[in-house]
Amino acid sequence: MLTELISILLIGALLAWISESLQLQLPKWIAIATLLSAFYPLRQLLMELDTGSMQVWLVNESIEWIPRFNIRFHLALDGLSLLLVLLTLLMGLIAVLAAWKEISYKPGFFYFNLLCSLAGVIGVFCALDLFLFFVFWEVMLVPMYLLIAVWGYENRRYAAMKFFLFTQAGGLIMLLSICALVLLHYQNSGEITFNYFALMQHQLSEQAAFWVMLGFFIAFVIKLPIVPFHNWLPDAHTEAPTAVSVILAAVLLKTGGYGLLRFVLPLFPDASVEIAPVVMAIAAISIIYGALMAFSQQDLKRLVAYSSVSHMGFVLLGCYAFTAQAWQGAVLQMLAHGVSTAALFALVGAIQYRYHTRDLAQLGGLWQCLPKLSGMLLFFVVASLGMPGLGNFVAEFLVLVGSFSTYPKLTMMAATGLILAAIYSLKIAHQTLFGTLKLQPSIDLDRREVLMMFSMVVLLIWLGLHPQPIIDLAQQSLNQLSIGAKL
Amino acid sequence: MIAAVLPWIVISATALIVMLLTAIKRDHLYISIITSLGLFIAMIVQTIKIETTAYENNLISINSTVALLSALLILLALLLSSLLYPWLKKAQEPSEEYYLLFLLATQGALIVAASSHFASFFLGLELMSLSLVAMVAYVDKSSKALEAGIKYFVLSALASAFMLMAIAIIYLYSGTLNFSEILTQLSSNQVVAENGNNLVLSTAIVLLLVGVAFKLSLAPCHLWVADLFEGAPLASAAFLATLAKAAIFILLIRLFEDTHWYQQSSVITILSMIAAASMLIGNLLALLQNNILRLLAYSSIAHFGYILLALLAIAPSSPLAEQNNLSNEAAIFYLIAYLVTVLGIFAILMLLIDNQQLKDFKICSFKGLFWHSPGTAMVLAVLLLSLAGIPLTIGFVGKFYLTLAAVNSQLWWLLAVLIVSSIIGLFYYLRIILSMLEKTEQQGNTAPASILNIAILALISLAVIGLGVFPGQMALVIQRIVVS
Numbered sequence: 001m002l003t004e005l006i007s008i009l010l011i012g013a014l015l016a017w018i019s020e021s022l023q024l025q026l027p028k029w030i031a032i033a034t035l036l037s038a039f040y041p042l043r044q045l046l047m048e049l050d051t052g053s054m055q056v057w058l059v060n061e062s063i064e065w066i067p068r069f070n071i072r073f074h075l076a077l078d079g080l081s082l083l084l085v086l087l088t089l090l091m092g093l094i095a096v097l098a099a100w101k102e103i104s105y106k107p108g109f110f111y112f113n114l115l116c117s118l119a120g121v122i123g124v125f126c127a128l129d130l131f132l133f134f135v136f137w138e139v140m141l142v143p144m145y146l147l148i149a150v151w152g153y154e155n156r157r158y159a160a161m162k163f164f165l166f167t168q169a170g171g172l173i174m175l176l177s178i179c180a181l182v183l184l185h186y187q188n189s190g191e192i193t194f195n196y197f198a199l200m201q202h203q204l205s206e207q208a209a210f211w212v213m214l215g216f217f218i219a220f221v222i223k224l225p226i227v228p229f230h231n232w233l234p235d236a237h238t239e240a241p242t243a244v245s246v247i248l249a250a251v252l253l254k255t256g257g258y259g260l261l262r263f264v265l266p267l268f269p270d271a272s273v274e275i276a277p278v279v280m281a282i283a284a285i286s287i288i289y290g291a292l293m294a295f296s297q298q299d300l301k302r303l304v305a306y307s308s309v310s311h312m313g314f315v316l317l318g319c320y321a322f323t324a325q326a327w328q329g330a331v332l333q334m335l336a337h338g339v340s341t342a343a344l345f346a347l348v349g350a351i352q353y354r355y356h357t358r359d360l361a362q363l364g365g366l367w368q369c370l371p372k373l374s375g376m377l378l379f380f381v382v383a384s385l386g387m388p389g390l391g392n393f394v395a396e397f398l399v400l401v402g403s404f405s406t407y408p409k410l411t412m413m414a415a416t417g418l419i420l421a422a423i424y425s426l427k428i429a430h431q432t433l434f435g436t437l438k439l440q441p442s443i444d445l446d447r448r449e450v451l452m453m454f455s456m457v458v459l460l461i462w463l464g465l466h467p468q469p470i471i472d473l474a475q476q477s478l479n480q481l482s483i484g485a486k487l
Numbered sequence: 488m489i490a491a492v493l494p495w496i497v498i499s500a501t502a503l504i505v506m507l508l509t510a511i512k513r514d515h516l517y518i519s520i521i522t523s524l525g526l527f528i529a530m531i532v533q534t535i536k537i538e539t540t541a542y543e544n545n546l547i548s549i550n551s552t553v554a555l556l557s558a559l560l561i562l563l564a565l566l567l568s569s570l571l572y573p574w575l576k577k578a579q580e581p582s583e584e585y586y587l588l589f590l591l592a593t594q595g596a597l598i599v600a601a602s603s604h605f606a607s608f609f610l611g612l613e614l615m616s617l618s619l620v621a622m623v624a625y626v627d628k629s630s631k632a633l634e635a636g637i638k639y640f641v642l643s644a645l646a647s648a649f650m651l652m653a654i655a656i657i658y659l660y661s662g663t664l665n666f667s668e669i670l671t672q673l674s675s676n677q678v679v680a681e682n683g684n685n686l687v688l689s690t691a692i693v694l695l696l697v698g699v700a701f702k703l704s705l706a707p708c709h710l711w712v713a714d715l716f717e718g719a720p721l722a723s724a725a726f727l728a729t730l731a732k733a734a735i736f737i738l739l740i741r742l743f744e745d746t747h748w749y750q751q752s753s754v755i756t757i758l759s760m761i762a763a764a765s766m767l768i769g770n771l772l773a774l775l776q777n778n779i780l781r782l783l784a785y786s787s788i789a790h791f792g793y794i795l796l797a798l799l800a801i802a803p804s805s806p807l808a809e810q811n812n813l814s815n816e817a818a819i820f821y822l823i824a825y826l827v828t829v830l831g832i833f834a835i836l837m838l839l840i841d842n843q844q845l846k847d848f849k850i851c852s853f854k855g856l857f858w859h860s861p862g863t864a865m866v867l868a869v870l871l872l873s874l875a876g877i878p879l880t881i882g883f884v885g886k887f888y889l890t891l892a893a894v895n896s897q898l899w900w901l902l903a904v905l906i907v908s909s910i911i912g913l914f915y916y917l918r919i920i921l922s923m924l925e926k927t928e929q930q931g932n933t934a935p936a937s938i939l940n941i942a943i944l945a946l947i948s949l950a951v952i953g954l955g956v957f958p959g960q961m962a963l964v965i966q967r968i969v970v971s
Contacts, residue, residue, distance in 0.1 A: 068962035069891075105926070106858075131887075135878040142877060145917075150924050157921050161914065168913055172906045175887070179894040 001059050002075040002126050004041040005085075006119050009034060013115035020108020031096045031111040035118075038089055045082070049473075056476045058082065065132070069182075070193045074129040080331065080477040083470065084125045084251075084258055087338050090459075091250035092118045097452045098346045099243035102353060103151060110151060113143035117247065124255050128196040130178045133263075137219075137255070138171050144244070144252065152239040159232075159239035166232040170219035177215025181267070184208055200266055200484075210275075213268035217275075220264065223256030226316055227286040230309045237305035242349025245301070249308055250342035254334045257315040261330070261481065265319065269484040272320070279320040280407050284414040287313035291420030295427060300351070300358040304344045307384060307424060310417055311337045311392075317414055318399040322485055326402025327478045328471050329395050335470065336383075336391030336463050343380045343456040347373065350449060351432070354442040360427075365437030372445040374433045376453045383460050385425035386418050391463030491542030491549050494529040494561060495597060501525025502590040509583040519572045522586045526565040526593070533558040538968065545665060548603035551968045552819065556737050557597055559823060563729050563830055564593040566943055570837050571722055573937050578626065585625055585722075592618035592726060596734035603745065605654045605664040608738060612650075612702075615731060616643045622723040623715065635718030642701065642711050650698035656691040666745040689753050695742075696757065702735040705795070706764040709788045713776075716784035721840065724780065725833035728787055729826045736791070740798060740818060749802030758799055763901060765792030766908040773915050779848040782915060783832065786874065789912060793905060794821050797889055800896040812969045817885075817892035819965055824885030824954075828873045831947035835867050838940045850919055855927030864923045866948045873951050875916040876909060880955040884962075 012034025019026040039046075045058055059077040077085070095114060103110045120140025127133035141164060149160035178194070185202045186192045193199070204212065222229040233253075237245050265272050290310030297303040311333065318330025350373060351366070352358050367374040383390040386397075396418060403411040445453065463470065489496070504525070505518055537554045549557075568589060575582035595615025602608040620643065624636025658664055661672035673688055697708060704712035716724045748754045769789030776782040797818035836848065857864040873882030886909075893902050954961055 064959075065957075066959040066962055068959065068966055135883075138878045138883075142872070146924070149921055150926075161917055161921070164917060165910055165913060169906070169910050172909055175890055176894060176902060176906070179887075179891045183891070183895050 001041045001045070002061055002077060002122075003063075003073075005038055006075075006123055008038050008041070009115050009119035009122070012037075013112045013119070016115065017108045017112035020106070024104075024107055027108040027111040028096060028100060031115060032093065034115060035089055035092045035096065042085075045077075054079070054476060056480060062129075065129075069131070070191070070195075071131045072129050072195065073132060074195065075123075075126040075132075076128045077126055078477045079473040079475065080258070080261065081125045083331070083335060083473060084254055085122055087254070087335055088118055088121050088125065088251045090455075091246060091338060091342050094250070094342055094346065094452055094456065095243040095246040097448055098246050098349055099241065100448055102242055102349065105151065110147070113147050114243065114247070116140075117143040117147070118251070121251050121255060125258060130182070130194040130196065130199065130263075132194075134171070134175060134178060137174070138168070140252070140255075141167055141171075144248070147244045148236060148240045151241045151244070153241075154239070155235070156239040159235040162232045163236040166222055166229070170222035170229075173215045174219035177212045177219075180208075180215075181212050184212070196263075204268070204271075206270070209268050209271040213264060213271040213275075216259065216264050216267070217279075220256045220259040221282075221316065223259070224253060224312045224316060225256070225309060226282060226313065227289045227309065230286070230290070233309060234302050234305040237308075237345070238299060238301045242346060242352070245345040245349065246342040249304075249345055250338040253308065253312055254338060257312070257319065257330065257334050260316070260319045261327070261477075265481050266484045273322065273485060276320045276322065277407070277410075280317060280403070280410045283313045283316040283320065284410045284417075285313075286310070286316065287414050287417035288420065291417050291424060295420065295424040298360050300348050300360055300363070300428065300432070301345070303360075303424065303428065304341065304348060307421070308337070308341055310421065311341070311384070313414070313417065314396055314399045317403055317411075321399070321403035321406050323402040323405055324478065324482060325398050327481060328474065329398030329400075329402055331474045331478070332391065332463065332467055332470060333395035333399060336395045336460065339456050339459050339463070340380050340383045340390075340392055343376070343453060343460075344384065346449075346452065347377045347380065350445065355439050360431045362438060363432045364435040364439075365433075367433045368437050369441035370444045372450060376445070376457070378429055378433060379457060380460075381425045381429045385422045389461070389464045391460045391467070394464055394467050490536065492547075493536075494533040494557065495594065497525055497529040497532060498561075498590055498594050498597070501529075502587060502594065505583070505587050505590060509587065513581065513583055515572070515576065515582050518583050518586050519568075519575075522571075522590060523565060523568050525590070526561055526568055530558060530561040530565055533561055538971065543603070546604045546607040547598070547601045549601050551971050552815070553601050553737070555965075555968050556733070556819065556822070557600055559826065560596055560600065560730055560733060561593070563733075563826055564589070564596075564726075566830060566834070566947070567722060567725055567729075569939055569943060570834055573940065574720075574722060574837055574840070580625070585622065588618045588622050588625070589722075589726070591615075592622065593730065596730045599734040600737040602738065603666050603741065605657070605666075609647075609650070609654065611734075613647065615734065616647070616702075619643075619723065619727060619731060622726065623719040625723065626720045629718075631718035632720060635715045638711055639715055639719075646698040646701035646708075649694050649701075653691040653694035653698070656687060656694070660687045666742060669746050689751055692748060692751065692754050693757065696754075696761070699735060699739055700761060703732055703739070703791045704784070704788050705761050705791055706768040706788060707761075709765070709768065712788065713772075713781045713784040716780045717778060721833060721837050725830060725837075728783070728833070729830050732787070732791065733822060733826055736794065736818075736822060740801070740815075743798055743801060755799065755802060758795060759898075759901060762792050762795035762799065763904045765789060765795070766904050767792075767911075770908045770911040770915075774911060776915075777849055777851070779836070779850055779853070779919065782850070782919075783829070786912065786915075787829070789908060790825050790874070792908075793886075793889060794818060794825070796893045796898060796901055796905065797821060799898060799901070800892040802896070812966070813888075813895055814892040815969045816962075816965050817888035819969065820888045820958075820962070821885035823961075824873070824881040827947060827950055828870050828880075828882055831870045831944065831951060832867070832874075834940065834944050834947060835863060835870070838863065838944065850922050853919060853922045854925045856923040858927065863944075866944055868920050868923065869948055869951060871916045871919055873955065875913045878955070879952065881951045881958070882955070884955055884958045 016027040016030040019030055057076050057078050062072050062074040065071050065073040117140050120136050123136030127136050145160050145164045185199055225233050287310050290306050294303050294306035314333050315330045318326040383392050386393045400415055538551050542549045592615050595611045598611030620640045623639050624633050626632040661669045663672050701708040765788050769785045773782050773785035797814050800814035873880035876882045876886035
């Protein structure tokens, strides 16, 4: 089922590329069709989904791959993975719609890369063999790199290079950790394996666990990203085309949070508890620093990028608080932030498409000529500042409630991030929507864009008013965490 | 006996036939076909015998590992020889002699790889090096090639002198030139026993290492390599980068194991320093290059630095897990991955010259290659990613093996250097890819490339990706061969 899912995306990617030579409009339709048909393998699963009585692992597929090291092509799906896979596919659709008119240079190759990187991300969310996970982790970078380097804005080469080097550095450190973990396991059990479950059983000595854990941790927080490893994100976001920013913010950053929940916490429960105070402090700093940096930006896209740093701090905070609510909050935050930030990037892209600028000083008074776009922008800005009733509020509230019981002081510090979020979010609204109109009027959102925005509005309201099904779906996976951490 | 060295006999016979034919009637096409045919037969013979061969006498020792690597060397030579024809056809000089030199150099490389005695090693080495000198300088009226040839000749002679000195010292104290007997003879020697530590052996090893480091262009004996890659004809540079270096490295592994170098802590220290310096210097200097051949030269320094890690991991110092032979497998896999990838890059460069698209190999002359000849550019990008060690390429599997072996032997600080230098390395590989991706209006005037060239490129890229995605079978074969 998962193998099919990934193959559909890859085949669609190839078709999109080939079709470019027939007709330039064809690739985007193929991309849409591919993403829609990717839901097909999941249909049965989604239909029979019953969060009350479900098993931890909904799907489990394993094929022999490299027998020398007992490496298997092992894909599996639990509630957490399912949520993130669905997010990936939905945001993929949004990204294709966002790219609809913007990408005219070599569209076939663009959609090829887009679909390949989505396939890689889905692989990351499903892989349960550490080697396979690493392969997907690295492979999703290459198409992403090409997307930024070819279709980005002025400074794209620098940004693409920085993106690749940062994540590759993290990846290599993780590779060392994987190797060390596997060999330590072999030393004890005499069996060489990269299997997630087998390695989870293994008890490492305290010192070894710390170092091995650190390798994974660094790789994931670079991706998340967390101060001081956040440096690549503003550049990558600013230079990337809109669709790529959407994917980057909505999906790629989530692989970091997913990695923490799936690998670091279950594989190294004791070491994670031990470093939790430090990590919580880093998370709080990241939240505040990201918010302050966001406030001081003049470039709209950079502002949203820094707000991502701040919001993803909540994910890290939630992961290391070691309470059930905080974990639920972290999962919800990944989803809600994915949707709201993707929407913000899409809107910024829409503004840039119309006015060819993202400079806050040059924008203003958009409400007078673009009421639909402005209304949407206001909605998502308000969502991102954590308005009750919308997804982000539930997520951040749960994280803060969950963390307060274990780390009250750090949580109070982190909570100021919400106030700062209000400041920078209102700055966006204030400086773009209100005031005097400084630019020529332009056409408002067309039907395609309205559809795209409206679906994200619905998602956010649903997440905000009725998050329980989502929480239930992820609950089984989170229960595994609490068993591991002996809570 | 005959069965074990049959491939050598075939290659030598081919060399003789080529020589005689050249004397009787010059015909470029025939000679080219005969060369390829001879190498092809040799490869088939060698491949059939990989697992059954085990032959040892005083001068050479062929086991299945050596047989596998010899088959690889012959395969590389075969691929390279089939690329020679279109290139030599354009050369002003008579081209038949090049095939002779090529075959002799291949023969030399095979002897070096199989030698277990300093006499056979030295003979093979000189056969290879002297043929190479002529191959490097073999081109029409290019002062750069002549300069490169002289440089290689002088420095190569110097390196040989160092090695001879080392061999003489070893012989003086042990009375034997056979690798596996040196240690036992030395320990029974009165003088050495009285002095306690094997200072003599250490001195000899250091002298020998200087020679080997020169041939492998490891830091600090790397200064010649960039000029040579740039100046020499492409085919000769490709030979030098693949077969010549591989043969010496295979020999180094054997010396390391048979003479128990790893028991000498000073040797381990020196080798670690060489490895670290090569990784860093190679990658840092490659950053500064604008010519892709010079860049490749420096990156080859770095890659042989990486592979020294596998060699160092062979030393059985407190491995994490008793994974028998993991380090040997890592060295072999990485060697195969690197050689195949580098040969692919040279094949592309030869193709580009053939197409008249490129006059020089500045990075900026690759600009827009991705858009006007996408096929070539894609292959080149895959090969570069393989060198950089990105997954789904054979280079990544090699790097994975290497990391696993080095972690197993707990070479932590060398691993740290590996990570840092890999990141630096990635930077310049990406630079080439970025340059290919740049948007240009200008259309490339693609002359049709020779079918043979395209076929070889297709084969190599298939191997690089195929073995990168499904390395399972090859890993098992290597494991079986190393164990036996």
